[in-house]
Amino acid sequence: MKKSSYVQEIYREVDVTPEEYLPALLEIVRGFRHGILKPADESFKQGMQDVVEENTKPVSELWKGIDA
Numbered sequence: 649m650k651k652s653s654y655v656q657e658i659y660r661e662v663d664v665t666p667e668e669y670l671p672a673l674l675e676i677v678r679g680f681r682h683g684i685l686k687p688a689d690e691s692f693k694q695g696m697q698d699v700v701e702e703n704t705k706p707v708s709e710l711w712k713g714i715d716a
Contacts, residue, residue, distance in 0.1 A: 665673055686694075698704055 662670070662673065
């Protein structure tokens, strides 16, 4: 599915959602977006914290078990 197809599907779902549930749906969508999209500075801080705490793995281990 192309992005535009996803957008169309989302619009269809919103169109069939009863009006009284739209505020809750909006909160769900916003919560989802905020949950997956971290600001760059927050991601960088987390990455640096992982390095300091030695919570990292060698690249060679990251590819184990992946059949490309």
